[in-house]
Amino acid sequence: DAGVIQSPRHEVTEMGQEVTLRCKPISGHNSLFWYRQTMMRGLELLIYFNNNVPIDDSGMPEDRFSAKMPNASFSTLKIQPSEPRDSAVYFCASSLSGTGIQPQHFGDGTRLSIL
Amino acid sequence: QKEVEQDPGPLSVPEGAIVSLNCTYSNSAFQYFMWYRQYSRKGPELLMYTYSSGNKEDGRFTAQVDKSSKYISLFIRDSQPSDSATYLCALKSPGGGNKLTFGTGTQLKVEL
Numbered sequence: 001d002a003g004v005i006q007s008p009r010h011e012v013t014e015m016g017q018e019v020t021l022r023c024k025p026i027s028g029h030n031s032l033f034w035y036r037q038t039m040m041r042g043l044e045l046l047i048y049f050n051n052n053v054p055i056d057d058s059g060m061p062e063d064r065f066s067a068k069m070p071n072a073s074f075s076t077l078k079i080q081p082s083e084p085r086d087s088a089v090y091f092c093a094s095s096l097s098g099t100g101i102q103p104q105h106f107g108d109g110t111r112l113s114i115l
Numbered sequence: 116q117k118e119v120e121q122d123p124g125p126l127s128v129p130e131g132a133i134v135s136l137n138c139t140y141s142n143s144a145f146q147y148f149m150w151y152r153q154y155s156r157k158g159p160e161l162l163m164y165t166y167s168s169g170n171k172e173d174g175r176f177t178a179q180v181d182k183s184s185k186y187i188s189l190f191i192r193d194s195q196p197s198d199s200a201t202y203l204c205a206l207k208s209p210g211g212g213n214k215l216t217f218g219t220g221t222q223l224k225v226e227l
Contacts, residue, residue, distance in 0.1 A: 031213050042219030055212055091158050095213050101147050102213045106158030
């Protein structure tokens with residue numbers, strides 16, 4: 001079974017450049033989450049979607065960050081312009097929605113370095 | 116104050132030791148409690164979950180929840196080198212969709 005697929009796995013770019021991270025959730029999952037992980041702050045939720053609609057974007061750090069989910073099988077997280085402090089590992093996760101515990105399944109992340 | 120506090124470690128133990136990993140939380144609205152395991156350069160994966168106070172056992176792993184103290188624990192018996200990973204607690208409230216609040220993770224190393 002295919003899990004959550006993220007691309008690219010690594011990205012190194014210079015500050016000021018636009019960065020686009022991509023995610024393909026598990027087929028049939030209708031919730032999608034974008035996280036950022038750093039040593040200092042741990043795993044932070046940036047935004048999550050239910051049925052392709054953004055539900056909570058309170059974790060998006062600033063207007064330089066934007067996320068879209070044009071269909072059930074694809075999402076992007078864009079940073080424009082990028083800054084060195086955006087360097088982190090970005091994870092996408094998907095799950096079923098509903099009451100109780102719905103396990104979130106994570107991709108292997110995109111390791112982003114902004115020089 | 117963070118909603119969820121977790122000692123980052125690193126924690127180093129000999130093979131076969133009993134490991135105790137802990138989180139404290141401040142929001143009594145949290146009703147569901149999970150432990151995720153994250154290997155190096157991988158995404159977190161769900162290890163165990165529970166929604167009630169008390170213990171839940173799964174093989175060598177036991178999750179313990181004390182809602183009155185807002186304290187959760189994960190115990191690993193007979194620890195193995197393959198248990199070396201970062202362990203993150205994750206909490207969820209009944210409302211708010213499937214949004215999770217994660218601890219920062221505890222890095223565990225089990226040495227031969």
